[in-house]
Amino acid sequence: MSEQKIDGFELKPGFKGMASDTGSDQTMFKGVHWGKAMMWIFLLSDTFVFSCFLISYMKGRGSTIVDWPNTSEVFSLHVGGVPVPLLLIAIMTFVLITSSGTMALAVKYGYEKNRKMCGWLILATAVGGLTFVGMQVFEWSKLIHEGVRPWGNPFGASQFGSFFFMITGFHGFHVSIGVIFLFIYTYKVFAGHYESKKRGWFTKMKGDYVEIEILGLYWHFVDLVWVFIFAFFYLW
Amino acid sequence: MEETNKIEEATKKEEQTSTQKIGIYLWIWLLLFVLSFFSYMVDWYQFQGMLRWSLILFFMFLKAGLIMAFFMHLFWERYALVNVLLWPMTAIACFIFLMTAEFKYTLFSRFFYFVVGGA
Numbered sequence: 001m002s003e004q005k006i007d008g009f010e011l012k013p014g015f016k017g018m019a020s021d022t023g024s025d026q027t028m029f030k031g032v033h034w035g036k037a038m039m040w041i042f043l044l045s046d047t048f049v050f051s052c053f054l055i056s057y058m059k060g061r062g063s064t065i066v067d068w069p070n071t072s073e074v075f076s077l078h079v080g081g082v083p084v085p086l087l088l089i090a091i092m093t094f095v096l097i098t099s100s101g102t103m104a105l106a107v108k109y110g111y112e113k114n115r116k117m118c119g120w121l122i123l124a125t126a127v128g129g130l131t132f133v134g135m136q137v138f139e140w141s142k143l144i145h146e147g148v149r150p151w152g153n154p155f156g157a158s159q160f161g162s163f164f165f166m167i168t169g170f171h172g173f174h175v176s177i178g179v180i181f182l183f184i185y186t187y188k189v190f191a192g193h194y195e196s197k198k199r200g201w202f203t204k205m206k207g208d209y210v211e212i213e214i215l216g217l218y219w220h221f222v223d224l225v226w227v228f229i230f231a232f233f234y235l236w
Numbered sequence: 237m238e239e240t241n242k243i244e245e246a247t248k249k250e251e252q253t254s255t256q257k258i259g260i261y262l263w264i265w266l267l268l269f270v271l272s273f274f275s276y277m278v279d280w281y282q283f284q285g286m287l288r289w290s291l292i293l294f295f296m297f298l299k300a301g302l303i304m305a306f307f308m309h310l311f312w313e314r315y316a317l318v319n320v321l322l323w324p325m326t327a328i329a330c331f332i333f334l335m336t337a338e339f340k341y342t343l344f345s346r347f348f349y350f351v352v353g354g355a
Contacts, residue, residue: 011314018315029317037317044321051328055335062339065346072279090276097272101265104307111255213309220307224300231296235279236289 006030033210036217043221046174050225053167054232060159069155071234074148075139089234092135093226099128100223103216110189110212118212119189125219126182129175136172140165164233171229174222185215256312264306271299 004011011030012020021030029037061068077087106121143164147154150162188194188207197206275295278288305311310318348354 015315018319021314021316030314032313032317040317040321044324048324048328051331055328055331058332059335059339059342062336063342063346065343065350072282086276086279090272093272093276094269097265097268100303100307101261101268104261104265105258108255108258108261217308220303224303224308227296227299227303231275231292235275235292 033208033214035205035214036210039214039217043217046221050167050170050228053163053170054228057163057167057233060163061157064157064159066157068157069153069160071236074143074155075234086234088135088139089230092132092139093230095128095132095135096223096226099125099132100220102128103219107213107216110194110209113195113209115189115192115195118209119186122182122189122212122215123186126179126186129179129182129219129222133172133175133179136168136175140168167229167233171222171225174225178219178222181215182219185212260306264302267302268299271295271302275299 007026009024009026009030010020011017022028024030072085073083075089076083076085078084079087102121102124106118106125109117109121148161148164150165152158153161189212193200193207194209194211197208199206200211272295275292278291278295283291310321
């Protein structure tokens, strides 16, 4: 493999490349759009926030002397009188993965300048996200109706409610913000802002499909966090 | 000779900005569905104990890895970015380790003073 160059700087592969990129006395992330780098840094900090939530949940659940509620029963839905464990959560998981897949394809079609396909896929992602939030609202209202409160619940250890509302609430908030932005970017793509190089808000940066990849990073991160919440909060 | 070199360089630049084949996204998508289905089955069949926890963690890390590597493109990024993003995760691992010791101590204290009634 012959060497690739960006602005005359030779790109080496692997850890050698990491050393020369980092010590190049220039921009460190070669070939990475600044917006993308900043989104990654933001996601890194968000990872720490969610980690703190999940670790505090681990600490709370591990140190209570009252039995933890059986999530398999608490989150079951009755279908024709038969309780199906975690049914709603499973559907929510599949909806979120579906929307993550459509987002990944939207990024691909965006880079291929396929405006229509990119727009429709982002719209599909937004609808998936909206469905997810809707189901979460249903789940919350069902649990609140059954008497789950941040300070207590009828199923077991009283810490359950506060961790549940805090963790899924913060995740749901991320999804909601993501859905708003997905709708905005659906409009921007269909309106052709990336062909006309129209400027975005707060920036002189000219519109480019890299913005779709940045949006995609955020959306995949929301899916990524759900993978951990699903494993630790619902399945554990 | 120089002409062909220039063309090669141009196509290389093109390749860099062009995208992956659609197949890889569809495969990863399908794998994520299958893995999610398996992790749901862990609860469906009510596996308990070590088997349950190891299966949950296995499917979780596999799914997280697939999403980060392919959907978030980390597999194709340069090491400078990848290492900046992944090394901080060791700090989280340390924090988990510390808090594990902490919750064991809290649990012990609660049993000792609330259940046993102290010394």
